[in-house]
Amino acid sequence: MRRHLPFLALAAALALAMPAAAQDAVQNPLQVQNPESIQIGLSTDRIAITADFTGADLTIFGSLENADPLINRQGRYDVIVVLEGPSRPVVVRKKDRFLGMWINMESETFVNVPVSYSVATTRVMQDITDPNNYKQLALGADNLHIEPLDKEGNPATIDAFEAALRERKTALGLFSVRVGGVEFLSQSLFRASLPLSPNVPVGTHKARAFLFRNGVFIKENSAQLAIVKSGFEQSLARYAGEHSFFYGAFAVALAMLTGWLGRVIFRRD
Amino acid sequence: MGIYLPIAELSVNVFVLLAMGAAVGFLSGMFGVGGGFLITPLLIFYNIPPAIAVATGANQVIASSFSGALAHFKRGTLDFKLGTVLLGGGIVGSTVGIYVFSLLRDLGQLDLFISLLYVALLGSVGGLMLVESVNAIRLSRGAATPATLKKPGQHNWIHRLPLKMRFRASKLFVSVIPVIALGAGIGFLSSIMGVGGGFIMVPALIYLLKVPTNVVVGTSLFQIIFVAAYTTVVHASTNQTVDIVLAFVLMVGGVAGAQYGAKAGQKLRGEQLRALLAILVLAVALRLGFDLFVRPSSLFSLAGADS
Numbered sequence: 001m002r003r004h005l006p007f008l009a010l011a012a013a014l015a016l017a018m019p020a021a022a023q024d025a026v027q028n029p030l031q032v033q034n035p036e037s038i039q040i041g042l043s044t045d046r047i048a049i050t051a052d053f054t055g056a057d058l059t060i061f062g063s064l065e066n067a068d069p070l071i072n073r074q075g076r077y078d079v080i081v082v083l084e085g086p087s088r089p090v091v092v093r094k095k096d097r098f099l100g101m102w103i104n105m106e107s108e109t110f111v112n113v114p115v116s117y118s119v120a121t122t123r124v125m126q127d128i129t130d131p132n133n134y135k136q137l138a139l140g141a142d143n144l145h146i147e148p149l150d151k152e153g154n155p156a157t158i159d160a161f162e163a164a165l166r167e168r169k170t171a172l173g174l175f176s177v178r179v180g181g182v183e184f185l186s187q188s189l190f191r192a193s194l195p196l197s198p199n200v201p202v203g204t205h206k207a208r209a210f211l212f213r214n215g216v217f218i219k220e221n222s223a224q225l226a227i228v229k230s231g232f233e234q235s236l237a238r239y240a241g242e243h244s245f246f247y248g249a250f251a252v253a254l255a256m257l258t259g260w261l262g263r264v265i266f267r268r269d
Numbered sequence: 270m271g272i273y274l275p276i277a278e279l280s281v282n283v284f285v286l287l288a289m290g291a292a293v294g295f296l297s298g299m300f301g302v303g304g305g306f307l308i309t310p311l312l313i314f315y316n317i318p319p320a321i322a323v324a325t326g327a328n329q330v331i332a333s334s335f336s337g338a339l340a341h342f343k344r345g346t347l348d349f350k351l352g353t354v355l356l357g358g359g360i361v362g363s364t365v366g367i368y369v370f371s372l373l374r375d376l377g378q379l380d381l382f383i384s385l386l387y388v389a390l391l392g393s394v395g396g397l398m399l400v401e402s403v404n405a406i407r408l409s410r411g412a413a414t415p416a417t418l419k420k421p422g423q424h425n426w427i428h429r430l431p432l433k434m435r436f437r438a439s440k441l442f443v444s445v446i447p448v449i450a451l452g453a454g455i456g457f458l459s460s461i462m463g464v465g466g467g468f469i470m471v472p473a474l475i476y477l478l479k480v481p482t483n484v485v486v487g488t489s490l491f492q493i494i495f496v497a498a499y500t501t502v503v504h505a506s507t508n509q510t511v512d513i514v515l516a517f518v519l520m521v522g523g524v525a526g527a528q529y530g531a532k533a534g535q536k537l538r539g540e541q542l543r544a545l546l547a548i549l550v551l552a553v554a555l556r557l558g559f560d561l562f563v564r565p566s567s568l569f570s571l572a573g574a575d576s
Contacts, residue, residue, distance in 0.1 A: 054271050054280055088573060093377045095568045101561045104377040104570070164569035171567065198280050229275060233514075237275040240509055248505025251328050251513045252498040255520060259335030262524030 037065045037219045038079065038211040040192075045223075047196070048230030055173075055198040058083065062209050062221075064188045071213060072187050078121070078128040078212040079182045080139065081192035083225070085116035085174075086203035089149070092161045092168070108161035109149035115201035116174040117141050120181025120192045129215040137217060139210060141166055141175045173197035202227050276512035277321045283518060285315065290329075290522020297333055297523070298530025299537075300546045303465035303493060305330040308519060310387060310553050317515070319380045323370075324504035324511045325519070326463025330497045332520040333527060334465055334490045341487025348438035348484045352491040354445055355470075358452025359459070359496035366460030367503045374508070377572065381561070386462055388558040394468055395550030402543035409540065439480045439488070447478065452492065460500045465493035468550075 040062035047058070060081055064072075071077060090113040096105040121128065125140060134140050146165065148158045169175040174197060182192040192209070208222040229237055240247045272283040289311050297304035305326045312322035341347045373379040430444035451473050455466035470489040474480040480488070505511040534542060 049273065053273055091377065091572045093570050093572065095565055095570070101381075102563070102565055102568075103381055107377055161569070164567075165571065168567065168569055168571050172571075199278065201278075229273075233273050233275040236513065240276060240505065240511070240513075244506040244509055245502065247513070248502035248511060251505060251511050251516060252331055252501050254513065254517060255328055255331035255498075255501075256335045256494075258517070258520040258524055259332040260339065262332070262527070263336045263339055266525070266528035 035219075036067055036077075036211060036213065038209050038221050039063050039065065040081070040207060040209045040221050040223055042207060042223050042225055044225075046226045046228060048228050049200070049202070049233070050230045053198060055200075056196045057193045058196050058225075060192045060194065060207055060209070060223075062190050062192065064190070064211065067188055068213075069187065076214050077184075078123060078215075079190055079192070080122075080125070080128065080210045080212070081120045081182055081194065082139065082208045082210070083116070083118045083194045084114045084206045084208070085201050085227075086205070087112040087114050088201075089113070090165065092165045094161070094164070106157070106161075108153070108158060110162070110165060111147050111149050113146055113165065113169075114144065115203070116197070116205070117144065117169070118175070118194045118196075119177045120194050121177070121179055122182045122184070122190075124179050125177065128212055129217065133215070133217055137210065137220075141170070141177070172199065174199070174201075196227075200227060202229055272514065272518070274317075274512050274515050276510065277317055277515060279316075281315070281317075281515075286515065286518040287522040289315070290519035291526035292522075293519075294333065294523030294526025295530035295533070296526075296546070296549070298527035298532075299534035300530075300542060302546070303330050303333050303337075303467045303490075304523065305459075305464035305466075305497075306387070306391065306462070306468055306550070307553060308523075309383075309463040310557055312515075313383075314556070318510075319383050320370075320374060320508065320510045321512050321515070323383060323461065323463035324501065324508065325516045327459060327497045327500040327504065328511050328513070328516040329519045329523065330459075330463070330465040331494055331501065333523055334467075334493045334497065336524060336527070338487060338490040338494055341490060344487075346483050347487035347491055348436055348480070349491070351436045351439050351441070351448065351480065351484075352488045354434070354448045355452035355455075355488070355492040356495050358449035358454075359456035359492055360499055361449075362453030362456025362458075363460045363496055363500045363503065364456075365453075366457040367500070367507060369457075370461055370504075371508060383462060384557050384561055386458070388554050388561070390458070390462075390469070391550045391554035392558070394472075395547045395554055398543055399547035399551065402540045402547055405540040406544065439484050441478065441480060443478060451477070452496075455492075456496050456500075459493075459496050460504070465490075465497055467493060 040060050042060060062079070064077060067077060089109060089111050091107050091109050093104040093107040095102040098105070119140060125134070135143050138145055146162055166175060173195070176195055178193070178195065181194060182190055184190045205225045205227055206222055207225055208220060210220050211218045228234055270283050271280045273280050293304040293307045293311065296307065308329055309322050309326040312326065313319050338347070370379065373382050430446050432445050433442055434445045435442050451470070455470050458464055458466050458469070467489050471485055474485045474489065475482060501511055
């Protein structure tokens with residue numbers, strides 16, 4: 001959200017600078033009298049992953065406010081909904097041949113990689129607006145600002161590793177695009193469905209909705225979603241992190257108990 | 270039925286794990302080995318991250334070793350003194366191993382090192398066992414003279430080392446240096462490979478230290494319990510790679526499988542059993558080695574970083 005504020009401010013300034021020129025509502029999307037906006041709502045702000053979680057679809061409902069009925073009828077409003085996971089540092093390693101074996105050789109560290117990034121759109125992304133707009137909005141997995149730890153490195157290498165990072169994330173199902181994942185249910189109501197992969201990372205995820213009219217970005221809205229490990233798994237993982245020594249000792253005790261019980265149950269000597 | 274592993278952070282099929290545990294347990298009951306050296310590669314083949322497979326393997330080893338050691342303790346075929354000296358070395362080796370483990374993980378070479386160690390160890394142990402057991406089978410078929418056993422009292426270089434100590438239960442009077450070194454070596458392997466190390470400890474005790482065979486297995490199991498326990502606790506607290514859910518499912522399968530394995534083992538003959546185990550060990554080594562030389566589907570891999 002913070003990242004886009006300057007852009008919004010610029011859009012508003014432009015709109016004020018040319019009020020009279022805005023005769024054609026279709027041609028000029030920056031019309032002041034019709035401030036469309038977009039709202040999204042999550043049915044829950046917390047999703048708990050249980051032991052049998054094998055992936056799910058997250059549905060986000062949203063609405064267009066003050067939509068122009070004409071443009072709406074022509075289907076020229078587009079919505080892109082993004083669910084972005086928490087950022088974490090990531091090392092990308094590249095294997096190379098050494099003595100006939102494939103071994104990790106080069107590596108590149110990136111400091112702020114969102115663990116997951118799923119996109120749902122009304123249409124194919126390049127039909128909604130042009131690449132420059134996506135770049136300005138940092139919208140889409142290809143336009144995320146991913147920062148390398150070593151900024152002095154060879155830019156070509158960094159680009160190659162960054163591309164590999166996106167490719168791996170996509171292959172793991174963590175970065176995804178679902179064309180047609182946003183559907184209008186009525187003039188103003190839409191529904192976005194985003195995939196949550198089985199290995200969805202826990203943490204605070206951010207859902208953001210972007211509204212476009214005729215290829216021009218109008219407004220953005222966001223909501224937070226916490227993904228947590230539920231009940232038993234969560235307590236275990238937390239305990240393993242916070243009281244790791246006792247967790248280890250407990251694991252040992254459990255193993256001994258199991259070994260002993262096995263002997264008692266299947267007594268064979 | 271899926272089960273979520275809280276530390277590995279992925280969902281796996283609980284029946285696959287139970288079957289894996291049972292199969293390894295069956296083999297470990299049949300051959301009298303801990304099975305850690307089979308569990309860890311199998312978990313890696315099942316896409317469990319190697320770091321977690323190793324630490325969890327060490328945890329799982331405790332269950333089967335404890336079960337076995339109890340039986341030996343009851344029969345009195347356990348040399349506590351020898352086990353304790355081995356254990357002292359084991360703790361040192363394991364500590365070094367865990368340090369090396371963390372270091373390799375940061376360098377991104379942990380998976381490679383684990384695979385290489387497995388290929389080297391399983392390849393050589395499996396190869397030696399195969400040769401030995403095939404020879405034994407040939408000898409018994411030909412009803413020829415038994416293999417020339419070393420005469421009692423015949424000593425090798427190990428028995429000339431200083432700092433001798435008397436181990437009554439094993440009827441041994443031997444320097445503590447090789448005992449501690451052996452313990453340390455096994456401890457190192459235990460923390461890096463997630464094995465108990467019985468498959469190295471047992472032959473080493475018999476052939477190098479000349480420990481009587483009746484106390485070898487019990488003593489080896491005794492020291493494995495403690496080294497594996499130490500390894501588990503340290504892995505849990507430094508690397509946080511012990512997945513207790515994964516370990517527990519494997520243990521349950523393993524303990525049950527071991528009982529049937531032991532029964533099946535009584536029906537087969539020693540040399541045949543050893544030949545079978547050797548083939549199995551070689552197969553695992555080949556598979557792990559093969560993966561090193563095949564071009565991976567993606568040259569790039571991702572890992573978390575702590576910067």
